[in-house]
Amino acid sequence: MKSLILRTTTRPIIVVLLLISIFLLLRGHDLPGGGFIGGLVAAAAAALYAIAFGADAAARLLRVRPELLVGWGMAATVVAGLLGMLAGREFLTGLWWVIAVGDQELKLSTPLLFDVGVYLVVVGVILRFVLSLEER
Amino acid sequence: MEAYLAVVVGAVFAGGFYLVMQRNLLRFVFGLILLSSGVNLLVFTAGGISRGAPPIIPEGASVPVGEVANALPQALILTAIVIGFGLTVFAMVLLLRVYERLGTLRTDRLTAHLDDPQPVAGLPDDEAPA
């Protein structure tokens, strides 16, 4: 779609959308958000870009193939599960590490890794949908 | 409250059922979309609805304070929405390919060209069924 307005506004919007998506992903364990929602926001941003600039441009911006994102995402979910097993617990048992950064606490955990995996899969899957349709 | 929602869910289902029984694949896919919305609402309503707070534990507490909405159906529906989305897109893409290949979206004509050695009219040669 060669709309000047769309193209001009798309760049700043997708930056904001991507930031929001990561914010939603990270806060998901305590407030509304999470991997599914974050992934959908990021995918919407990418879809917007693909519509505005075309599938090839979107693929160039992305640098990796969507399948790779799906693969990494699935790997992350499985690794999150296996880490629980390495600690001698059941598959997918949550493990937590709380690191103090100044007066803030940074909470790392296998559920977070799992959610990141979900995020990547959702982004990759929807990108595949949109790119495949857009490039025909 | 549930009574109204039940009627709405029933109406969405009826629309979905009607569309999937039509002779047009595109309408079938639209019916599928309606049905997945209907199912989500069905589970949501059956899981007990409340106008209370969302199922989130406030800072400083270790359990929800006061009455909160039922978290379990929400978790189930959340994945159902995303899965339903994947299914819908897949169905639409399949339909697109069916049209490109067979030149029709009518369910009663889909197999008509299977044994037909002639290319389907209106399609470029390399798109014709072999």
Next chain:
Amino acid sequence: MLIALLLAFGAALVAPWVTGRLGRSAGWLLALLPAGLTLYFLSLGPRVAAGEPLVQRVSWVPQLGVELAFRVDGLALLFGLLIAGIGTFVAVYAGGYLAGDRQLPRFYLLLFSFMAAMLGVVTSDDLILLFVFWELTSITSFFLIGFQHESEESRANALQGLFVTAGGGLAMLAGFVLLGSMAGTYRISELLASPAVLVEHPAYPLALALVALGAFTKSAQWPFHFWLPNAMAAPAPVSSYLHSATMVKAGVYLLARLAPALGGTPQWFWLLTLVGGATVLAATLLTLLQRDSKRLLAYSTIVALGTMVLLIGVGTPAAIKAMVVFLFAHALYKAPLFMAAGSVDHEAGSRDVTRLAGLGRSMPWTWLAAGLAGISAAGLPPMLGFIGKELAYEGLMGAPWLLAGLIAAGAVLLLVAVQVAWVPFAGRTVRAPKAPHEAPPSMLVGPLALAALGLTFGLVPGLVQDGLMRPAAAAVLGAPYAFDLYLWHGLTLALGLSLLTVSLGVALAATWRRWQPLLLARFGGVRVGPVAVYEGGWRWLLRFAALQTRFVQSDDLRHHLTIIVAFTVALTGGVALWRGGLESMVWAPSGAYLHEFLYFAVILLATATVVRSHSRLVVITSLGVVGFGVAFVFVLFAAPDLAITQFLVDTLVVIIAALVLIRLPSSALRGEGGRDIRWLSGAVAIAGGALITGLLLAVTGLPFDGALTRFFEANSYPAANGRNIVNVILVDFRAVDTLAEVVVLAVAAGGVGALLRRRLGRGDADAARREPDGGAQ
């Protein structure tokens, strides 16, 4: 025993490979295994004869109480020896008979599978285990009858055999389950120890009928006899092995095996003697119409099987003694006769006994084997067959009608023996379809050895009397039974009857050429009785299947879906009404705010628009509106995660639907089908919607069980460090579900990627040109 069986199955698996390597001589090597098994069974002989059966048990399905239980007693030993012993010679014979056949490896695979399964049938001490082996024999028999699978007739006959025997097998399974629940055990040896429980149980007649049905179909008893002659489509080694010596005797085995537990009642007596008698009678008459050597033998086999069932039904010690000896003798003469008929077919090119004569000059050894076996089959001294027939007469002394039938049958058996073992070989040579020559050694060893055994045991019955016949009879009677076998009984009534039989038979044989053509011309084309029933039933079944397929499996997706939706709605609604599932329905329309009605109205209106409109743009927009309406409902009822997700997904669905629709013509939404179709689907859809509403009202009218929710609320923060309970459920408590859903999404993406590969249109058309089977359809 388990090891022996595993060896046999293992041999089946390596046999094709061995055959592929050794080709022509593979038969000799492969025969070593059944030979070894024969020796194994022989080595068990002394302990079994001493009344100590071999018992072995391995747990199999402990939850169901099913065990790999084996027990080798006198009866099992007799059968085991026949199966392994005749199997040895059949393996050798087949190597010659099918030499050069590309399918020989497959043949040996099936043959040895059958042998292993058959050994399993006779050594199982568990009803369920026996059933499994039983069905295995039916299946291998199916493949062997249909061995010449390019032939339409062969396939039809194979199917017929499978249909009858496997159908009977199912009835038998039901009977077994009944027996098991009646006695509280599936162990056969335990069943045999408590006959009173079974016989006095009210379900006894039903169980007996079902088990007998299995036995009768397998052993080709009237009215199920017709599949056996048709099974002669199989190669000769199969006919001689499965369809005379072993498999068809499985029914006889089962009845004999269960005789101590189920026998001795009037029902048992009448069922078995009537069916056995009818079988003897029907097969005797049908034999007179045959000219094909293998079909002649097949009908005479049915006569023999009927006789055995008859004798088991009578059940006196004398009858059982006769049954055991007759069974043994029959296996020893019928197998070589089939092999000889096969050799004649193989070397002279015909099985029509009216077209063969004088082959004795070119095939002397085959004639010798056939002649010896034929004398036994005719019931003449000094063969074992003579002893068997004499004993059968003695066993039926108390029942003159049965005896009379048996004498007629004996005369016909003699006729068959003459037709198969004398007529083709004797006299002046006529022109055979092929220039006849003697069969190769591999095809002579079996018939000669088996026929020689029949002669040896006839001359010296003491060889098998103590070790084999007495224990077998004891197992059937359920009590030890001492008897002696003599070739010469003295001048008894039985001997007189034998003479009568022989003179009748000779008279029949001498005049055969005069009356047989007349008989054949009068009755040859008549299809009545069980065959007609079977064929008619078959036609109706096919017609019904075609009708049903047109109805539920039409080409039109719409038909499928209409049927599925209609049946789902009708069944769910029907059951809900019938079982009171809707009783908890509460209709309480209250508690909604005005602005909430607005959302509901929007959803309803948008749904109606999606259904009604023919404009692509309008429909997509309306779908989006429905989704947004649903999202607002989530907002109203405290589900922020759902609301966000629904908004996002809805947006993406609209975008992607738009991307798809711009590639479709604007007329894509036209063409729903006629008015009648709209009426039908409209009615079904409204009923379905009403059902959903009713069910939802019924569910929400029930008290809510919040135990699971309370668990998640209580543990979300303490156990999983998360404050958003929905997300905690997704990534922690029920993360395995989420993992699976992620996989589903990935699969959908893969599918879409594959369907829309760039330049796919051209690419797969090319692919379709390269490979005619694959690619585009």
